[in-house]
Amino acid sequence: MSRIRNIVVLLRGQLWIIPLVISAMFLSLAFWILTSEAAFVTRWEDADLWWLYGGDASSARGLLSSLLSGLMTMTSLVVSVTFVILTLAANQLGPRLVPTFMADRQIQTVLGLFLGTILYVLVVLRSLDETLGTNAVPHLAVTIGSALTVVCLFALLFYVHKIARSIIADNIVARVADELQSSIRSMLPDDDRGQEDTPPDRMPARVGTLSIGRSGYIQVIDYAHLVSVACREEVLLEVKVRAGHFVLQSGEHVVVHGERALGKEAAGALRSAFVVDRERSPAQDLEYGLRQLVEIGLRALSPGINDPYTAVAVIDRLGVAIEEIFQRPLQRTMLRDTEGRVRVIAQRSDVQGLVDAAFDAIRQAGRDVPAVLIRMADILGQLAPAVRTREAQAAVLRHLAKLAETADAAALVPIDRSAIRSRIKAARDILVAGIPEGESSVL
Missing domain, CATH: 1.20.930 (Transcription Elongation Factor S-II; Chain A)
Known part of the structure; x- marks a missing residue:
């Protein structure tokens, strides 16, 4: 579970994952609409679809071109403001808080909304030919593109509000807390039920030590795997490091107690229980x-x-x-x-x-x-x-x-x-x- 939690923490700190997923969803939406017959219908019987775009291909290309230009400008503004905030956070609050801002799902969602809308408008725009007749224009696709642009405008307002609130020190402290x-x-754990946390009555003889073999910060130690290896080898392992420690390649990181030293295969299995990287992780620290x-x-x-x-x-x-x-x-x-x-x-x-x-x-x-x-x-x-x-x-x-x-x-x-x-x-x-x-x- 600690390994899984560490992977989740690392993925949450990636700024590109949610924007990539949203962009893929919007591209799929554009493909589905352009291949659906409903995209080319201008009206349905007994329905007053005043909101549905009903112009020709030339007007649609002009509209989408203008929307695309505005979206590119707004996206550039959002990215610029994001970098300014990250710079301020690094200078005033510490560079180690930058992943906290990058892991903000609301910021990631806004960026994904802008990028996804740009890709959607591009796909719809390239499907338009000025020689198309009015009935051959994907009216529903153009309408959805216009609606997504309006959503982006409100998302920009929310983003400005979010950024303005996020640079208040008390809010940052509360979020980290x-x-x-x-x-x-x-x-x-919530309670103290389970086996007693008392040392063994007699410690077996010390038969060797083991180094992790990598330098860096220990992010996760798979203790269940260590117990499994210790049972298989009939030894007792004394781990001298914990998550958050910086270790060198060599050292007495694990002391082995038992009747015989560990073989090369068992030593490799023990080393695989340690996840070491360039920075600390909150997964087990x-x-x-x-x-x-x-x-x-x-x-x-x-x-x-x-x-x-x-x-x-x-x-x-x-x-x-x-x-x-x-x-x-x-x-x-x-x-x-x-x-x-x-x-x-x-x-x-x-x-x-x-x-x-x-x-x-x-x-x-x-x-x-x-x-x-x-x-x-x-x-x-x-x-x-x-x-x-x-x-x-x-x-x-x-x-x-x-x-x-x-x-x-x-x-x-x-x-x-x-x-x-x-x-x-x-x-x-x-x-x-x-x-x-x-x-x-x-x-």
Whole structure:
């Protein structure tokens, strides 16, 4: 499923797929209409078809030529505006957000509508000959071409509205956060039912290591395939990398425990479980969406932009994401076969690492911005109701301690430092009181 999700993510980020599909549909529509007898009928009995084009071939060619010229102009405008928006997004919000804009289905649909209409009008236009009589003109095809042009005009208005809304920082932050929420729900289970995530009683002897053999970012690891290979070879695999890591060609990426080393065929089968490419993917990487939000916050806090309100909006959304993570059990690290024996020990993102990935960089960049530090302390305190484990409580308290050290070392006036300190204390008090002493690890 992770492989399939990775392919879907890659396909959604391709700007040309939906326009290609729509263009193919419009070409099929033009062919069907031009080969249908209904296209050449000017009127039906007992029907007042005032909207149906009824001119001759010369007038139809002139009309379609004018429509084609206007469509080409509008399409050029849409493409130009798209490139301007992508440039602004890359400069102000980060180049890693460009795939988010390219994956927008509404933008892809508008582009497909324009391209498909152009192709439709071209096909109908080339079928017209000025020597044709009035009854030989494909009236229905010309009418549909005119209607599609009108639809394109309204689509252009929608596109301008869409672009105007999309460059608002809060909307971009909300969209990235929504995608992050969707990724969290798809990667983390709703409940904690299943086998216990406990290590084996006795680790077999270490008999060898395996490198992936390719350099790049790990996008997906097929753990089910690893378990299958481990069962066939009667070994235990300890995976030292996870999705999102950058790896070199050589290294101890997988440690093999068992009675004998793996053969060449088994090693090749293990390597095939790793999908490595030039960039990270959200298919199996919990930190991917967090880092996208963090990048927006860091650019907002840069001296060239200096927009603390966007950074505050990012902190709010990061709090929502961390709350969602706290309410769900994390991905299992001990993967077992059908008999319950541990076959793969996976490296997964833990609570502390996720909290650090969400808040560390923004805390460091906003150390001299009181509004950012105060908001971060408030959000960490608001996470208290979602804290259900000792690990989550320790992660948030540790970050509050980092926040206090940052405030003490920053160049702040005493009144701002005092305000930050009071918010940190309030958040810590709520968190400490949240899980009573002696409570079990999972509430």
